[in-house]
Amino acid sequence: MAETQAQPRHAELGLTDQDVLDMYRAMLLARAVDERMWLMQRAGKIAFIISGQGHEGAQVATTWPLRRNHDWLAPYYRSIASAITFGMTAEDIITAHLAKGDDVSSGGRQMPGHYGGAPYNIVSLSSPVGTQVLHAVGIAMGAWARGEDVVALTSYGEGTANQGEVHEAMNFAGVHRLPVIFVCENNGYAISVPLEKQVGGLSVAARAQGYGFPGVTVDGDDPLACYAAAKEAHERGRRGDGPTLIEARVVRLTSHSSDDDQRRYRDPAEVEALKQQDPLVGFGRQLRELGVLTDELDQQLRAEAKAEINEASRRAEARPEPDVSAAERHVYADGEA
Numbered sequence: 074m075a076e077t078q079a080q081p082r083h084a085e086l087g088l089t090d091q092d093v094l095d096m097y098r099a100m101l102l103a104r105a106v107d108e109r110m111w112l113m114q115r116a117g118k119i120a121f122i123i124s125g126q127g128h129e130g131a132q133v134a135t136t137w138p139l140r141r142n143h144d145w146l147a148p149y150y151r152s153i154a155s156a157i158t159f160g161m162t163a164e165d166i167i168t169a170h171l172a173k174g175d176d177v178s179s180g181g182r183q184m185p186g187h188y189g190g191a192p193y194n195i196v197s198l199s200s201p202v203g204t205q206v207l208h209a210v211g212i213a214m215g216a217w218a219r220g221e222d223v224v225a226l227t228s229y230g231e232g233t234a235n236q237g238e239v240h241e242a243m244n245f246a247g248v249h250r251l252p253v254i255f256v257c258e259n260n261g262y263a264i265s266v267p268l269e270k271q272v273g274g275l276s277v278a279a280r281a282q283g284y285g286f287p288g289v290t291v292d293g294d295d296p297l298a299c300y301a302a303a304k305e306a307h308e309r310g311r312r313g314d315g316p317t318l319i320e321a322r323v324v325r326l327t328s329h330s331s332d333d334d335q336r337r338y339r340d341p342a343e344v345e346a347l348k349q350q351d352p353l354v355g356f357g358r359q360l361r362e363l364g365v366l367t368d369e370l371d372q373q374l375r376a377e378a379k380a381e382i383n384e385a386s387r388r389a390e391a392r393p394e395p396d397v398s399a400a401e402r403h404v405y406a407d408g409e410a
């Protein structure tokens with residue numbers, strides 16, 4: 074009897090070679106956008122930057138099962154890779170950070186890191202952490218009331234998981250069995266405060282049990298593990314079985330923001346060790362082992378990301394500044410629509 078060949082891990086999850094390469098490509102692009110924006114911030118062109126470096130694998134993979142222009146995303150300030158996966162372009166993101174007049178997020182009104190765009194079903198966040206979690210639950214509630222097959226995904230950090238509204242949102246979603254995916258990107262710090270000083274019990278995922286739905290912890294450096302959890306959560310939501318909480322354990326490779334210096338509160342050896350957990354490196358290695366990626370292709374994909382970011386920056390910088398006549402737009406009901 075012929076032995077059945079075990080399928081590669083991504084194929085078992087229903088992903089093609091092209092799918093995983095596209096995931097890797099999205100991660101590379103997100104990193105390239107991120108790095109470029111640090112340079113622009115240091116050059117005085119962007120007010121500040123909150124980096125997504127280290128979170129890209131979890132973000133791309135958890136957003137991947139969502140249907141673009143159909144489902145909804147209520148992300149947070151590190152969500153560069155989630156926004157890219159859901160349709161925002163590198164140019165959109167840089168344009169928003171430069172606060173240009175025709176920025177798709179807000180016409181130059183929002184702060185850096187407030188990803189959003191009506192054409193993409195991405196809801197821009199409010200600056201108090203955790204408010205986007207309520208927005209996602211409201212979107213899911215609205216869709217349910219209209220009988221629509223829509224899933225809302227929201228993301229936030231583990232520090233934010235302790236906010237009152239996050240508990241209220243999860244409880245409400247649990248009671249009404251709403252199609253929401255809560256993605257907590259646990260990077261071990263809330264600015265300078267380490268996990269053990271902010272999360273009692275140290276597990277965010279365990280809290281879901283109290284609200285009556287599953288909570289899972291996944292290795293956020295492993296995109297395929299994140300994808301498997303998100304795919305299941307998406308299917309659950311669509312079946313009417315309610316929400317899922319995914320706690321993705323990730324690393325924050327940079328300081329909290331460009332206004333912070335993590336060397337003041339993190340051991341240099343710990344920061345150095347983080348590089349071993351860079352999801353771009355790990356996923357690249359995994360794809361080589363699966364026989365999907367070669368050194369040559371890797372170089373080509375990196376060159377393409379670089380070319381894209383160069384072009385995106387050039388075009389974004391050339392866009393017009395906001396006109397003073399539009400200052401009241403979206404502020405008063407009788408202003409220009």
Ligand SMILES: Cc1ncc(C[n+]2csc(CCOP(=O)(O)OP(=O)(O)O)c2C)c(N)n1
Nearest residue numbers: 200201202229230231232233260262263264
């Ligand atoms: C309600 C509220 N409190 C405090 C802040 C200031 N603040 C901004 S980000 C942040 C840390 C959040 O940490 P976490 O949720 O773990 O997300 P991370 O930045 O680590 O991804 C804090 C305290 C805020 N924006 N809103």
Ligand SMILES: [Mg+2]
Nearest residue numbers: 230260262263
């Ligand atoms: Mg955190």
